[in-house]
Amino acid sequence: MAYNRENGITPQTVMRSLDESLAGVLQADYADLAQEEEALTEFASQADLDAYLSKLEGDMREAAKAFEFERAAKLRDTIRDLRSKEFLFS
Numbered sequence: 001m002a003y004n005r006e007n008g009i010t011p012q013t014v015m016r017s018l019d020e021s022l023a024g025v026l027q028a029d030y031a032d033l034a035q036e037e038e039a040l041t042e043f044a045s046q047a048d049l050d051a052y053l054s055k056l057e058g059d060m061r062e063a064a065k066a067f068e069f070e071r072a073a074k075l076r077d078t079i080r081d082l083r084s085k086e087f088l089f090s
Helices: 003-004 022-039 047-067 071-083
Strands: none
Touching: 047 071
């Protein structure tokens, strides 16, 4: 408190708008997952699935290079799920 008085600092509460709430962040995460789930039904052949997996792997590597580790982990999990469903085209 002495430092604040000497330097003319008045402690204040941080004010944020409701748009920046944690609930909004969580909703954005779930929206991404829903879009990925929709993509699972769009493959007509094994070649389409392989091309999509290659794209996801590239996106995952780019996310990791950009230090977006949460996004990279989601992409990794999506790739793992899609690879487990590859047998549907066999």
